Amino acid sequence: MMKEMILLPMNEISGIARERERTMEWKKVASPQGYYHRFPAVILAAGQGRRLCGSSRMLKPLTPLLGLTLLERSILTCQEAGITEYYVVVGYGKEKVISHIEELRSRYQISVRVVENPNWKEGNGTSVLAVSKYVSDPFLILMCDHLFEPDILQFFVQAAQGSDVCLLAVDRRFDQIVDLEDATKVRLHGQEITAIGKRINPFDAVDMGVLLGQPMLFSALEQARRDGDGSLSAGVRYLIDERKIQAVDVSDWFWIDVDTRESLIHAKRTLLANLSKPEEDGFISYYLNRHLSRRISEQLVDTPLTPNIITALSFLVVLCGAFLFSVGGYFWTLLAGLLVQLGSIVDGCDGEVARLKFQSSRFGAWFDTVLDRYADVAIVQGISYGYWLAHPVAFTWLGGILALTGFVLASYVKKEYTLRYHHRPPSGLLEKLSKRDLRLFGLFVGALLNRPFEAMILLGLVSHVWIGWILLTIYRQKRHKPLCN
Amino acid sequence: MMKEMILLPMNEISGIARERERTMEWKKVASPQGYYHRFPAVILAAGQGRRLCGSSRMLKPLTPLLGLTLLERSILTCQEAGITEYYVVVGYGKEKVISHIEELRSRYQISVRVVENPNWKEGNGTSVLAVSKYVSDPFLILMCDHLFEPDILQFFVQAAQGSDVCLLAVDRRFDQIVDLEDATKVRLHGQEITAIGKRINPFDAVDMGVLLGQPMLFSALEQARRDGDGSLSAGVRYLIDERKIQAVDVSDWFWIDVDTRESLIHAKRTLLANLSKPEEDGFISYYLNRHLSRRISEQLVDTPLTPNIITALSFLVVLCGAFLFSVGGYFWTLLAGLLVQLGSIVDGCDGEVARLKFQSSRFGAWFDTVLDRYADVAIVQGISYGYWLAHPVAFTWLGGILALTGFVLASYVKKEYTLRYHHRPPSGLLEKLSKRDLRLFGLFVGALLNRPFEAMILLGLVSHVWIGWILLTIYRQKRHKPLCN
Numbered sequence: 019m020m021k022e023m024i025l026l027p028m029n030e031i032s033g034i035a036r037e038r039e040r041t042m043e044w045k046k047v048a049s050p051q052g053y054y055h056r057f058p059a060v061i062l063a064a065g066q067g068r069r070l071c072g073s074s075r076m077l078k079p080l081t082p083l084l085g086l087t088l089l090e091r092s093i094l095t096c097q098e099a100g101i102t103e104y105y106v107v108v109g110y111g112k113e114k115v116i117s118h119i120e121e122l123r124s125r126y127q128i129s130v131r132v133v134e135n136p137n138w139k140e141g142n143g144t145s146v147l148a149v150s151k152y153v154s155d156p157f158l159i160l161m162c163d164h165l166f167e168p169d170i171l172q173f174f175v176q177a178a179q180g181s182d183v184c185l186l187a188v189d190r191r192f193d194q195i196v197d198l199e200d201a202t203k204v205r206l207h208g209q210e211i212t213a214i215g216k217r218i219n220p221f222d223a224v225d226m227g228v229l230l231g232q233p234m235l236f237s238a239l240e241q242a243r244r245d246g247d248g249s250l251s252a253g254v255r256y257l258i259d260e261r262k263i264q265a266v267d268v269s270d271w272f273w274i275d276v277d278t279r280e281s282l283i284h285a286k287r288t289l290l291a292n293l294s295k296p297e298e299d300g301f302i303s304y305y306l307n308r309h310l311s312r313r314i315s316e317q318l319v320d321t322p323l324t325p326n327i328i329t330a331l332s333f334l335v336v337l338c339g340a341f342l343f344s345v346g347g348y349f350w351t352l353l354a355g356l357l358v359q360l361g362s363i364v365d366g367c368d369g370e371v372a373r374l375k376f377q378s379s380r381f382g383a384w385f386d387t388v389l390d391r392y393a394d395v396a397i398v399q400g401i402s403y404g405y406w407l408a409h410p411v412a413f414t415w416l417g418g419i420l421a422l423t424g425f426v427l428a429s430y431v432k433k434e435y436t437l438r439y440h441h442r443p444p445s446g447l448l449e450k451l452s453k454r455d456l457r458l459f460g461l462f463v464g465a466l467l468n469r470p471f472e473a474m475i476l477l478g479l480v481s482h483v484w485i486g487w488i489l490l491t492i493y494r495q496k497r498h499k500p501l502c503n
Numbered sequence: 504m505m506k507e508m509i510l511l512p513m514n515e516i517s518g519i520a521r522e523r524e525r526t527m528e529w530k531k532v533a534s535p536q537g538y539y540h541r542f543p544a545v546i547l548a549a550g551q552g553r554r555l556c557g558s559s560r561m562l563k564p565l566t567p568l569l570g571l572t573l574l575e576r577s578i579l580t581c582q583e584a585g586i587t588e589y590y591v592v593v594g595y596g597k598e599k600v601i602s603h604i605e606e607l608r609s610r611y612q613i614s615v616r617v618v619e620n621p622n623w624k625e626g627n628g629t630s631v632l633a634v635s636k637y638v639s640d641p642f643l644i645l646m647c648d649h650l651f652e653p654d655i656l657q658f659f660v661q662a663a664q665g666s667d668v669c670l671l672a673v674d675r676r677f678d679q680i681v682d683l684e685d686a687t688k689v690r691l692h693g694q695e696i697t698a699i700g701k702r703i704n705p706f707d708a709v710d711m712g713v714l715l716g717q718p719m720l721f722s723a724l725e726q727a728r729r730d731g732d733g734s735l736s737a738g739v740r741y742l743i744d745e746r747k748i749q750a751v752d753v754s755d756w757f758w759i760d761v762d763t764r765e766s767l768i769h770a771k772r773t774l775l776a777n778l779s780k781p782e783e784d785g786f787i788s789y790y791l792n793r794h795l796s797r798r799i800s801e802q803l804v805d806t807p808l809t810p811n812i813i814t815a816l817s818f819l820v821v822l823c824g825a826f827l828f829s830v831g832g833y834f835w836t837l838l839a840g841l842l843v844q845l846g847s848i849v850d851g852c853d854g855e856v857a858r859l860k861f862q863s864s865r866f867g868a869w870f871d872t873v874l875d876r877y878a879d880v881a882i883v884q885g886i887s888y889g890y891w892l893a894h895p896v897a898f899t900w901l902g903g904i905l906a907l908t909g910f911v912l913a914s915y916v917k918k919e920y921t922l923r924y925h926h927r928p929p930s931g932l933l934e935k936l937s938k939r940d941l942r943l944f945g946l947f948v949g950a951l952l953n954r955p956f957e958a959m960i961l962l963g964l965v966s967h968v969w970i971g972w973i974l975l976t977i978y979r980q981k982r983h984k985p986l987c988n
Contacts, residue, residue: 380923381981387919388912388974395908402904403897412891415900416884422904423880426911427873433918434872438865489873496866 055179058153059101061092063162064109064138064145069278077111079162080118084289084374085319089162090122094376099171104130107145109138141248143239150236157231164227165285166273177266178230184257185230188223188265195224196281202251209264214254226273234262293370300453307455311366318371325372329386336361336393343400346407348468355465362458390454391426398422405471421478428452428481443488452484540664543638544586546577548647549594549623549630554763562596564647565603569774569859570804573761574647575607579861584656589615592630594623626733628724635721642716649712650770651758662751663715669742670715673708673750680709681766687736694749699739711758719747778855785938792940796851803856810857814871821846821878828885831892833953840950847943875939876911883907890956906963913937913966928973937969
């Protein structure tokens with residue numbers, strides 16, 4: 019059996035995941051990850067989902083959530099975690115689900131096999147049984163209606179390496195479960211699962227909906243079905259008797275079982291709330307822009323606009339602002355300030371849409387950064403030109419260049435620092451003050467007060483002060499280590 | 504014995520080496536290096552070195568070479584390879600050597616133990632015997648008159664992990680040895696050494712002067728000494744009989760035995776020649792600046808100027824040039840052009856001196872890059888101001904800003920690319936044309952033709968075209984991978 023395993027370097031597996039990473043995380047790249055066994059994923063999408071869809075003609079796997087269907091989200095989550103082979107089990111409304119899978123297959127160029135389960139009414143265990151003729155090695159089982167972070171799956175796959183029993187992902191934070199009554203609970207003894215069911219008591223955790231299946235699971239499911247219960251939980255109960263099922267604790271991450279309209283709304287809210295990056299976002303971004311950009315992104319996910327197009331749109335909005343600054347006069351200046359601040363808000367949407375729709379890319383992140391710098395250049399040219407109309411002296415332009423270099427070099431110095439030291443420069447008030455969100459907001463306030471040029475000079479100075487501060491800080495640190503000149 | 508081993512992560516060991524690396528190499532950081540055993544280094548500095556110093560009062564370990572003594576170079580090479588514990592064996596002229604070691608100890612804050620060998624006249628084997636009461640674990644033996652790249656030592660230490668026999672670094676390129684007649688040759692059978700000596704024939708390689716010693720070496724040396732030969736080679740010959748000595752091939756790197764005045768001059772020339780970076784240097788840097796900066800660096804290494812001070816000096820020279828550009832008039836413009844080109848040449852010296860004197864640091868590299876950008880800003884301001892005196896229109900400044908952003912963003916885009924993709928952007932003609940060495944040379948030529956502003960605009964445009972080209976290139980590459988939006 020070992021021979022048939024597909025072993026490939028973790029680098030390659032997580033290639034897609036990293037491709038999608040919006041920001042570099044040094045540690046992840048540097049840590050040796052060794053080799054991974056790549057499991058196929060069996061996604062269960064055969065049930066009726068009556069609690070979510072009711073009597074409507076909607077199908078649960080096809081339920082849209084922030085621009086993607088639930089099934090699409092499941093597959094893309096798997097893909098981000100490095101999975102490349104999929105079996106989707108269909109049953110209820112199979113024609114529509116199959117045609118949706120066809121769409122996904124061509125859109126994402128993925129290897130999906132559709133497996134029909136005529137006995138879906140007997141329970142989700144029969145859906146797993148339906149794949150028994152296709153898989154013989156260990157495989158992952160996922161529910162199309164469970165949303166979770168790709169990190170959960172990566173962690174689970176890591177824990178599953180070399181395991182010869184079945185594994186079930188469980189969450190001990192059952193106080194945070196939306197619909198605890200309906201959740202499947204498990205009782206634990208160490209890693210061992212000793213009981214499973216919706217009505218067991220006491221219990222230690224809840225079933226999170228991700229399993230590692232082994233061939234032995236099929237016979238357990240057969241047996242349970244013969245005994246009249248076609249659910250996956252019933253099969254797992256037989257494994258308990260044979261001590262063939264253990265728990266993997268995934269209590270560190272976000273996941274949700276989208277079973278009702280309420281949980282769908284809750285999932286949507288949480289996905290949107292998770293878009294904030296408290297560690298990276300500047301003051302304005304965190305307290306103002308994110309709240310607005312999230313609302314815009316919520317609408318944008320339903321359009322065919324890609325993140326890169328949104329980046330370009332945000333750039334164009336700022337360019338218009340920059341041009342209006344050069345016209346002069348309070349009305350145009352104010353409008354220019356508004357456009358620049360709008361551009362700053364929309365600038366957050368590209369990354370948000372990318373994360374919501376699994377479209378993050380290194381190119382996108384890089385493109386965004388480069389256009390941001392060009393937009394800054396345009397703004398400075400516009401403001402300086404507008405000011406020069408009233409003050410046609412060289413110092414207008416020298417001031418503009420001073421501000422511009424502060425804006426560009428503040429970012430430049432950060433990149434260079436990250437390249438040399440393998441982590442971001444120390445954060446702090448000055449660093450936050452030299453960030454782009456505050457810069458554009460400052461220019462907006464300057465425009466409001468009809469003093470955009472003065473605001474620009476002030477913001478430029480702040481950036482230069484930050485650069486001086488960081489140089490001095492690092493120089494001092496280094497002096498304490500005499501070995502490192 | 505295992506208990507006494509000092510195990511520490513490779514990260515930590517190579518910390519100093521990396522601290523000293525002038526440019527980031529991604530692969531080195533990303534590859535998992537595991538754990539290393541840290542050997543102490545025994546440096547033999549007891550001999551008279553008559554062939555090098557003759558009847559002069561010079562001592563071989565104290566012979567200066569490009570700003571450092573031979574002994575200092577040996578120790579710093581070890582340090583760069585991650586070694587932290589040193590035994591220096593002294594004999595001939597020991598008072599002076601010991602007082603020099605005291606100096607080194609306080610200058611570099613290193614742990615050095617001086618071991619006296621009163622029997623140094625009997626051969627270098629007695630110098631190894633002199634440390635027998637201090638070391639019991641495996642240890643490295645080095646000659647203070649052998650210069651080599653730290654990479655040799657890192658490779659050797661890697662090969663020596665867990666070895667229970669003695670190891671000798673050998674070089675198969677004996678046709679390139681300066682003084683082959685005097686070199687110690689070895690005959691090989693696979694990794695096994697089967698004969699060693701200056702006059703053996705045939706031979707397969709030459710002794711490079713780095714050994715891994717084991718406690719058994721001491722008894723071999725004792726025996727050889729009792730038999731009348733106190734040389735290290737004689738001791739090794741006894742190990743051959745016991746099959747306790749193997750060879751490690753280090754034919755990939757530069758090393759030299761500094762035994763005569765000729766080899767000292769050869770070493771100096773090679774160290775200077777190795778300062779070129781054919782892969783990184785631009786056209787002007789490679790064909791013009793390096794030839795001049797090497798000559799300047801050759802002088803600078805004998806001054807107390809640190810690389811960071813040289814960086815600052817080069818910055819000041821360019822600042823003077825930038826100021827003179829703003830004065831206007833052909834004479835000042837020409838002088839400004841000359842100063843800018845001089846600054847460009849001196850800008851290479853900081854890195855060269857740092858590498859020659861083992862003073863490279865991340866801070867230094869970062870400081871250099873940041874000052875380069877500020878120098879570019881000053882030049883653009885100077886040239887634009889000078890042009891504005893004759894052409895007081897806004898387009899002068901808009902052109903200046905265009906050029907400036909080309910200069911700064913060309914570098915910015917490269918950094919950002921390296922951060923996202925973990926390697927440098929693809930090189931090519933446009934990339935070379937947008938490098939700083941060519942930019943400053945172009946401004947010098949512009950000054951020569953009394954057209955610095957026009958030259959600046961042209962160079963700025965080239966940079967913007969490069970940025971556009973690289974964005975387009977990467978965008979096209981990515982379109983061929985539909986998974987990675």
